[in-house]
Amino acid sequence: MFTSIYRVIKFALQNFWRNIWLSVITISMLVLTLLTVNILLVLNRATDQVIAYVENRIEVNVYFNESADQTKVNEALTYLRTLPEVKDVQEISADNALVLFKEKHAQDPAVLSSVDEIGRNPFGPTLVVKARAAKDFDTIISALDNPRFRDEIRQKDFSDYQSIVGKIRQTTTQIRDGGIVLSIIFFIIALLIIFNTVRVAIYIHREEISIMRLVGASSRFIRAPFLVETILLSLFSVLIVMAIVYPTLALIEPKFSQYFGSGAGGLTSYFEQNGVLIFGAQFIALLFVTMVSTALALRKHLKV
């Protein structure tokens, strides 16, 4: 029993080493396939983060009349904060609103002079509302139609945001759906590549397999070293992919964060936290596919 296991492992290692070019070719094919899968994974993750970043940036400004009663404003603020869809509400007082407006138009004397001409603060208090998700804006918009403070609201810049929110939601759904379709296509391509790579590798060994049969080797004894070799090939492939993915992510991460802020990054940390799961799952899936392919490819050549 132990002698057989020892021999199977020894033959697998010999096979791997003495056919080193075939091993290199097989591993490179497996690595390329896994890399495509990981690129897709990174893209999906990045898309999610970009979407979250954009959604996080959307806010609705609720402008109150300049004569609005502060108690009504506070009431609206409290009310909005109770809504589960609302992530955050900030109040900008009338005075602050004027300061901010002046800061924003500091380079535009015409605008500043027209504000001075009015002679008083034309702004009322403003509430800046952030939603948890883009789809929640509809609920928030309708909630602001509450008769208790509806009349105090001068302007809600909903109309613009509504179309933006709508577009983002549509794009988000499309990207996610597209991602799923792309993932399925890539998965099928990956399966076909692995299956054919293994078949070619076994085909190259067909003469040897028939010789082994002729000198009295049982099917199991022929099959086992090939299966052990697939473990080696799969393990090396996944290790190489890990050695490529982590440094690459570390390299692109700063550029990614530059565009979307550090909060939107976290690709490396995502792979670090879930590395065991991500690459463990890839190893198991790869092993399963290569082993099944090997067993199927061998079956044909074992009929001697």
Next chain:
Amino acid sequence: MIHFKNVSKLYPPDVIGLDHVNLRVEHGEFISIVGQSGTGKSTLAKLLFAEERPTHGVIEIGGWDITKISNRDVPLLRRQIGVVFQDFKLLPKKTVYENIAFALQVAGIPSARVREVVPRVLAIVGLEDKVQRFPHQLSGGEQQRVAIGRALVHQPKILVADEPTGNLDTLNSRDILELLKKINEFGTTVVLVTHDREIVNRLKRRVITLEGGKITSDVEEGRYKL
């Protein structure tokens, strides 16, 4: 030892490999099976180590009916019959030593026994000094010696040699023939399939001639007559 009872082998659609062959080979005999290409010589050899199954008739080897041998039992049969081929059929990525040891290892023989048997066999075939060579580093004659060594490791009762000198020059052919005679002297039944006239005439042993899948002559101490 070997008994063919009315054995026929047909290949679809209508090619006759062997046609109602009756043959009995006794223990320790050295027989040559001769005939032109396509007369059924190799078919007869393949039936012996179950690479082919007969269409009709019964084949017995040492009292074991292998006519309908199962795939599971084929490895057991092949560990009892040594086989040598024209194209040597060595494992290209294994050394001389490993090629010979492989036939023992597949049978689950303990490593200590392998280390004991392989050097003995290497001495018989005269390759003690080339154990670490790979097949592509050997001459044709040397490769055939490795193949014969591999066929001998189980101390088989029967050695089937299918055109063993087909790829060798005269000098190497003679060497291989001497080796086969030596093996026969140790008590192994040798079935030599060949169309090499010189070898058959030199042997002066029993010669069976095949024509069109039938045995047309079976002569003790025969000569190649085709």
